[in-house]
Amino acid sequence: MRATALGLLRRSVSPPTRWVGLLRQSALVLVGPQWQRSMYHSSSDEENSNSVSGKSSSEDTSTASDTEEDDVLDSQRSLRVGIIGAPNAGKSVLTNTLVGTKVSAVSNKTNTTVRETLGICTRDTVQIVFHDTPGVVDPRSIKGDAQRSRVKGAWGTAINCDMLLFLVDAHRQVDKPDPRIPRLLRTIDPGLQQHTTVWSHMPKIPTVLLLNKIDLFEKKDRKLVDSLKEELENLHEFDRTFVISGKHKQGTEELLEYMAARSVPRPWDFPEGMLTNRSSEDLALEIVREEVFRRLFKELPYVVEVKPVSYHKSGDHVKIAQELWVNTYQQGSIVVGKGGSVINKINEKATIGISKALGADVKLTLVVK
Ligand SMILES: Nc1nc2c(ncn2[C@@H]2O[C@H](COP(=O)(O)OP(=O)(O)OP(=O)(O)O)[C@@H](O)[C@H]2O)c(=O)[nH]1
Ligand SMILES: [Mg+2]
Structure with a gap:
């Protein structure tokens, strides 16, 4: 899970919140001293001193980085x-x-x-x-x-x-x-x-x-x-x-x-900063699908299948191409709309949504098939 996660949607870590305080309170009630130890290791540097873990530095035979890694996993x-x-x-x-x-x-x-x-x-x-x-x-x-x-x-x-x-x-x-x-x-x-x-x-x-x-x-x-x-x-x-x-x-x-x-x-299932199991490309498909649902009516949104064609990222720019597959010519003409009005609106709104989600400048191409 961890290896495949690296390419997925991430963002910088949220600022600290009141959770640590709350957890300390509940840790005392629910689990007792062992939990307290790991909680204190999780917080700021001053609090992560050896005295909290109950070990003196002279007793410790592991390397500093081993100990740090163990402490991180212990506190998760x-x-x-x-x-x-x-x-x-x-x-x-x-x-x-x-x-x-x-x-x-x-x-x-x-x-x-x-x-x-x-x-x-x-x-x-x-x-x-x-x-x-x-x-x-x-x-x-x-x-x-x-x-x-x-x-x-x-x-x-x-x-x-x-x-x-x-x-x-x-x-x-x-x-x-x-x-x-x-x-x-x-x-x-x-x-x-x-x-x-x-x-x-x-x-x-x-x-x-x-x-x-x-x-x-x-x-x-x-x-x-x-x-x-x-x-x-x-x-x-x-x-x-x-x-x-x-x-x-x-x-x-x-x-x-x-x-x-x-x-x-319990150790975390995903790396810090990761927001979803979906890749950026997958998320772009989901956002286009959302616009299809918003703009089409009756059974049509359920009929349209959004398929990926290409996804290229270069710096802050992302170029995405997708296809919208329908079953009949008539369905296709509704999805396209008069003079392309419907598909253009889907594209416009989805481009804004994807740009926001990825924090990038997005060029989206949609083709109805
Ligand atoms: N006013 C209001 N509308 C909400 C709220 N939460 C969701 N909605 C609206 O309810 C509708 C359905 O929201 P979704 O989050 O897609 O619902 P869902 O449970 O995931 O639906 P399915 O995926 O179809 O099972 C959308 O139009 C939302 O904008 C809310 O707290 N207040
Ligand atoms: Mg839902």
Whole structure:
């Protein structure tokens, strides 16, 4: 994983946050002295003195660089978090917010995410890896093999996580209650159970309920959110509930702190500075796909397949060519639009998105096939 990761999307490390302080508090409660030792090694140089590790320099037979490397690995903490929820609940927006940049495509159409994307947030000694999954529905509501396979994939991801965030579009659920949501929450345990053969031995995965899109409520409607919270909390034993807006970053910092405090002492899965498992080329495809979803209607976005043709980087300039494959001539003419209006708009918006994500000057060529 580490070797292949080097070419992937990275950025400089975020500035230190309050996480170290929070972790020190929780370390004392949860694990005791061993954890305290590794936590202190993670922080600033002055604090990383020998006295903290309990070893004197004369006892130490390893080389300085060996010790430094061991200390770094010792201090690392991580948490693998599955973001699960019905289509359109806001999983990808939340992933992007928690990572701090776009790593996953977003649109107002259902099933925008068709395969899992990783978003990585590393601060201080803690690395949280978010698994943005395709939308899940309860078994009764599955329509067709493609959805069955996406739902199966999302549960398969979930059982390998340390924590699961269940996202519900609270505004929609209050405005126009969808019976599939309670059904879905009731099937969390069976859903997880179905995908493991060692259920009886598997420790319970902590689950967190997220009532999302809170920005769409007026203050006076807050009571409606409280009763939704009560109703949904009765359907599954969640460890905690947060009321958030992934889009407007409401409650998301508190959520990050909650997760960081529950990270486990374990070497990071990805190098510092890495933001996603996707390559820059892959991300460019995802951003074009997002624009296709935004600008085309009905079944068309699901029909269009975006394929890579070339990707050349030279300094701060990136030249990208992609093809948009459709099934019929008629579909092709809708994607192109009158005088190229639709494809040009897709290109214009995607160029801005890719430039922002890669921090580069982008020249994008799109050809409809
Ligand atoms: N107002 C508001 N809109 C949001 C929020 N989060 C997401 N949205 C909108 O909800 C729509 C769906 O967001 P996505 O993140 O693509 O949803 P998803 O759960 O990943 O959807 P699928 O990948 O299709 O399962 C988009 O139009 C978002 O802009 C939020 O906190 N507030
Ligand atoms: Mg999504």
